[in-house]
Amino acid sequence: MANPTDQLTDEPARVLRRVFGYDTFRGNQREIIDHVVGGGDALVLMPTGGGKSLCYQIPALVRDGVAVVISPLIALMQDQVDALTTLGVRAGFLNSTQDLDERRRMESAFLAGEIDLLYLAPEALRSEYTLRLLDRGTIALFAIDEAHCVAQWGHDFRPDYLALSMLHERWPAVPRIALTATATTATRAEIATRLNLRDARHFVASFDRPNIQYRIVPKREPRRQLLELLRDEHPGDSGIVYCLSRASVEKTAEFLTQNGIAALPYHAGLDAGTRAANQQRFLRSDGLVMVATIAFGMGIDKPDVRFVAHLDLPKSVEGYYQETGRAGRDGLPSTAWLAYGLADVVQQRKMIDSSDGDLARRRVLAAHLDAMLALCETVQCRRVQLLAYFGQQGAACGNCDTCLDPPESWDGTVAAQKLLSTVLRLQRERNQKFGAGQSIDILLGRETEKVVAHRHDQLSVFGIGTELTEVQWRGVVRQLLAQGLLAVEGDYGTLVLTESSAEVLGRRRDVTMRRESTRPAPARPARSRAAGSAAPVAELSPAAAPVFERLRAWRAATAKEQGVPAYVIFHDATLRQIAAQSPTTLADLGGISGIGENKLARYGQQILDTLAS
Incomplete structure (x- = not known):
């Protein structure tokens, strides 16, 4: 006789196969799902396309009650619900796009337990009416999607997310799972604090997207x-x-x-x-x-x-x-x-200097930019x-x-000294500040109208930089800005020295730079492997390629008829597998990854007919 505990443990796997059409979980999906099914709180970091949604959708189908999904994406809720409905999952939403009758029908479905997932925008939880509605129903779990929106110094802050800490206070027995694709250690700590998830278990998947x-x-x-x-x-x-x-x-x-x-x-x-x-x-x-x-x-x-x-x-x-x-x-x-390019760096520095907030906020923004510049350089x-x-x-x-x-990297110390000296002489000898273009014209010995008018052709640095081209000099300026050896100020982005500039001018610091490429980077096919799999995605054979296109045409027509995005019907990866394997029976088709019971019943014969045409 089977152990009831084993049966419960196997339920997520059965849901994965029956509803979603997959045989195995990816990465730490199973561990997360078991934790939430067991009633635990979780903070999940998983890259886009890594399967975050399954981490709350499967617990929603296993636990008693309705999963309440908090999402800032009102415009996409209908598509999210359509995708679940196509899988045979009972889902709905409440938001400002609905009329009164639609809202009442969805509220009744929630209270009667006739849906498995209910999508809400975060601002809905500021309404006492919505809170009382949730009190009257049975809640399986709260899923807080796009959880990075709670981070005030993050890249997509949404003030309404700050109020979500009340979920634990009002419904302390209901597990919560917060999910995001992007968060540093500091942002993760901020999410945990602001959502009152300090005791939640953290799950961090690989951030690598090898494809x-x-x-x-x-x-x-x-x-x-x-x-x-x-x-x-x-x-x-x-x-x-x-x-x-x-x-x-x-x-x-x-x-x-x-x-x-x-x-x-x-x-x-x-x-x-x-x-x-x-x-x-x-x-x-x-x-x-x-x-x-x-x-x-x-x-x-x-x-x-x-x-x-x-x-x-x-x-x-x-x-x-x-x-x-x-x-x-x-x-x-x-x-x-x-x-x-250089103008990007100048513009971003100016935006930080003129941004709202105190010095601490500007320092955070500057640190974010510095990390981005380091990635570029x-x-x-x-x-x-x-x-x-x-x-x-x-x-x-x-x-x-x-x-x-x-x-290639190169020793740019002398070039840096020449550029910094030009900025220094403009300021000391002429009490003037200019943008990068003027300094570069001076170094290249160009007698432009602006150079002559300001008598910059009389400076000792005039014409000492002809060993580099204008493009190369702009790269020098950009990299000095990126390394904090030069700064911009004012509305016109004028160049000024920093405290670190003196180390270079005084020959106490060497400067290594990335050499500007004179040719475009080669375009080569990206490696690709299905998420969670080490196997590369194979190219379709000459015989399978036209079959794939027929399947795409069928999918496009079906999606148009149903008024849903094509990917709601099937992903390209699933169609590619069908084209490659050419199943001839519903049983064979049901063994393909991404085809659950509901999709097999709904579309299976149409696919077989398309393959046979």
């Missing part, structure tokens, strides 16, 4: 560089392009459209209807590029985003990691591409540097630009 190829290139003509990337490496692919300003978003989307790339803008300056419509088009279309500010992307479950490109420098490594992590959620090869493996920021060790990946085309 993503990280590349950072010198910024020259960024939109042209972006266009080359999309045409040469990602024709017809879905992707996200991040820009710092609304104006840049609009101009970039227009530029791509004019050059034959289907692109849409997304930023806070657009009306809510346009933003929602553009987001839905992106989720439901293949091969569409979304050009956006960082307001876009959190919670986006679209698995086939093949690239994330940044045309402006992110403010922090956490933000960069979160944004690039939206690529390749399906484990297939994807690109994280960043164009980075490293001559070592980018992935190693990125993982180290989150406290994880790793070996050289062989799949980032610095591994594929190792940059």
